[in-house]
Amino acid sequence: MSRFIFMILLITAAVIEVQCQGVEFKGKSAILTCSNEPEAEWYRTTDDKPEKLQEKNITYEASAEGGIVSGLYTCKSGSTKIHFYLKAKVCENCHELSGLMATGVIFSDLLLTAGVILIVYVCAQKNTSNTNQRAPNQRSRDAPQPPNPDYARLNPKTVSKDVYAGFS
Known part of the structure; x- marks a missing residue:
């Protein structure tokens, strides 16, 4: 039971959204949202070299390359820096x-x-429960067995005592 509760807590924690800043996947792109300030500078780091992006909005739309959105994105807004590391497969008909x-x-x-x-x-x-409550046998115990010529009782007076007497 404790494993089940632990699994539910992990699933719930994995899908909780970040409230201040976040990532939203729409179609074949990811929309990154910075803090609440009106302008922000966006950088994408490739090979340990930050590359300044042209957008100065609070959001940045990262497009997919080969169906995968990946990279380290940094939002600089005033004196705060927020880092986004993305590596996600996206598709046109996907839903969160x-x-x-x-x-x-x-x-x-x-x-x-x-x-x-x-x-x-x-x-x-x-x-x-039906097998325990069967109807009683209709035949009485003292009734004679029906005759069956294939399995008639042996008459001890006519039985031969030879070893192979019955195999002729």
Whole structure:
């Protein structure tokens, strides 16, 4: 049970969004948002050399190269620097999954699984309870067995005592 709770906490923590600054994926690009100041300078670091980008907005749209948005982006706004390290696969029809949605999907899956287990248990109980309450045998114990010519009883007076007497 503790592993399950730990797994839910990890999933919830993994999908929580950053409130002050953040990254939003839309289509084949990532939109980086800096602090609340109106202007910001954006830099992209490649091979340990910062390259100044032309945009001076609070947001920067990083385009994908080969379906992957990657790199170290830095936002300088006043005296604060915010670093964004990205390495994400993006696609045109991708959608983000919020923490509430992920928790809801996991919880509904657990409820559905518990429902199936309960139905199987109830059906199994009905089948086992019927086997214990069978109808009594209709034939009385003293009634003679029906005759069967293939399996007639041996008459001790006519039985031969030879070893291979029955194989002729």
